[in-house]
Amino acid sequence: MAAAQVSPPPPPPPPPPLYLGFDFSTQQLKVLVIDGNLNVLHQDNVQFDSELSDFRTQGGVHIHSDRLTVTSPVLMWVKALDLLLDKMKRAGFDFSRVRALSGSGQQHGSVYWKRGASETLNQLSPDQDLFQQLQDSFSVSDSPVWMDSSSSQQCLDLQAAVGGALRLAEITGSRAYERFTGNQICKLRQTRPDAYQDTERISLVSSFAASLFLGDYAAIDYSDGSGMNLLDIRTRSWSEVCLKATAPHLDQLLGAPLPSTSVLGPVSSYFVHRYGFSETCRVVAFTGDNPASLAGMRLQQGDIAVSLGTSDTVFLWIQQPRPALEGHVFCNPVDWQAYMALLCFKNGSLTRERIRNECAGGSWEVFSAALRNTPLGNNGNIGFYFDTMEITPPAVGVYRFDGDDNEVSSLSSQVEVRALVEGQFLSRRLHAESLGYSIIPGTRVLATGGASCNTEILQVLSDVFNAPVYTIDLSNSACLGAAYRALHGLVAESGVSFFDVLKTAPEPQLVATPHPTAPQVYDQMLKRYARLEERVLQESRS
Structure with missing residues (x-):
């Protein structure tokens, strides 16, 4: 009589997927990890002043001699991401479980990509870190940030061009502010024309960070784009009159804005080969820290x-x-x-x-x-x-x-x-x-x-x-909001609301x-x- 065949035990179920939220804030880069049940499983950070002291920032910024100009080194943010992902890797974090990631950036900061930088982003080698490969990718090494108040004249010029401060607020949601990106771009074009001419793409801090993960230029999302004095908040497209008053051909440098819930594409193969991300991991549009906090709340x-x-x-x-x-x-x-x-x-x-x-x-x-x-x-x-x-x-x-x-x-x-x-x-x-x-x-x-x-x-x-x-x-609301938005982004196009996804979040x-x-x-x-x-x-x- 033949022995009964014993069927092999079923394979264990795959570990549940994870969702990453990053926050590129003024003084640090933070990451927070949630699972599908909205449990926070992991948090980490890189402090710019202490862990990246070679950039010599105070509070994450450089305050210039006029006391009005305030900037941050764009390569410091790049190096911080290298350092943060390496920390997670050393801690044994399993990147292959990440289904989607999103993030936030300090609002109003701007990044100027040099001509040819998109090719570099597309061809990153997993054998080297991002900092080494992006050394020559920015036409402006120090990015203007939200603390900058050196563009008063450009604010007056923009308001005059559109018909006054209230008219500008009706179009863009705010009167002209020195820290807002449009006025910073205008000042750069006027004071550093060579750097402006050498610029291939202008990102916000949020879309710059998304670009690193995407391996290509990421679109500016509607919500963070509203903090630029350039976006018509009702049509959700760039305002022609504001663009014209700021700089020629600016729409080409900014790219078309996208809904904040957009899936931008899969994570770059660089992160697949260097850190073990899954090829199916999606990058959801990054947004500003204040909008991300609204999502986190x-x-x-x-x-x-x-x-x-x-x-x-x-x-x-x-x-x-x-x-x-x-x-x-x-x-x-x-x-x-x-x-x-x-x-x-x-x-x-x-x-x-x-x-x-x-x-x-x-x-x-x-x-x-x-x-x-x-x-x-x-x-x-x-x-x-x-x-x-x-x-x-x-x-x-x-x-x-x-x-x-x-x-x-x-x-x-x-x-x-x-x-x-x-x-x-x-x-x-x-x-x-x-x-x-x-x-x-x-x-x-x-x-x-x-x-x-x-x-x-x-x-x-x-x-x-x-x-x-x-x-x-609210101790980590921007980071938490970014992780929530990564989870929601995967189902947003099918009409599932943000709040349906977050029903089990703590009240x-x-x-x-x-x-x-x-x-x-x-x-x-x-x-x-x-x-x-x-x-x-x-x-x-x-």
Whole structure:
């Protein structure tokens, strides 16, 4: 009798796929790895100043003698990527499991590829690192970055060419800013014509980084492209009038912009042979760090994110933009039919700390008690606290008003504490609404940053916005958003929404709900605040 044949055991299932998110930020290059269940499995980074000290940066940048020009060495970013991938390889990371990767870059930085650089990118040898092979690939060795403020004249020229600052904001989402890429390109063309003539392609930091992985020039995505003063945010194409005012033949140097969810192509064979990436690994368009943070926070329609740090930053998801002279409107990185807005306020935590020291004896407990012991609306007392020149609105000084709109020189300590906090959040709401934000059913306020651990401050935030406040950990939001976008990019073209892909992501924590009387108090107070802000602006100018 023949022995029964034993069938071999089935092969083990392949390990689950992974998704990489990179963040080329000002001071470091970071990577974060997630699996299909959105678990964070690996993180690493390269610090530019300490690990790449031969580039002699401070805070990742070179500040030039005029104090206005601020740049970063483009080859430092290249070398950082070599170093980061080598670290991962030494740690035993299995690159063959990576199904898709994406990334973010500090917004507004620009990279100038030299003539012939595309050939070099196409023919990279896996036997050498990127730094060795790209030595001669850039017509400008130090890239202008977001801290640069040396292009004031070019900003004035651009605004004049299109019909004024507000007209430029209506087209591109922002008035002219010195750090915005179009004005930096214009300055380079005027001051370094030879370098400009020798340029084959202009990338943002984000599309430059994507180009390294692609082995070819990567398109600028709509969202990061919105931070250039060049993209028409409604047609999502380059604005002819802005291009013409900036530089000749600029559309050829920029290439056509693409949706932020686009799959650009497979990873370059260089990474397949040098690090063991799969040939099927896809590169999803990289975007700016602020749009990537919006993705990392999983902000939805009607949501507002408020980062309470040294400066306060407000992120918004909006459907119908109303660009203004303050703030920025960008194309949304996860929904091409929507928009995101960004507002920055210089007088944030440092101003709160000053009032804490002066009115609460340096104690956050006393400061919080003052908020608990004073009524919503502060009996009509309103304060404006601009210790340094504010961005939104452009005013400086401290201004206090009583319930009859009379300016007063002082308030009691407890009233002053509430006047500060209410005033800050009324300002955030007023300027958010001016850009197209509206409170809708289901609106959430997501709070992050240092002051988000103070429940009394968050209660005022909830009351002023008449919306529940949640806290969210944003320590690595740009990197996490890039990894989420890599995962979503693979299914975006088939119509699967970003939020369907991220259903299992951890939820933010509910910390405050609005008082029932908040709408009747603050809807009226907001109108008063807007009128008084106009007065403050006039006083500040005089």
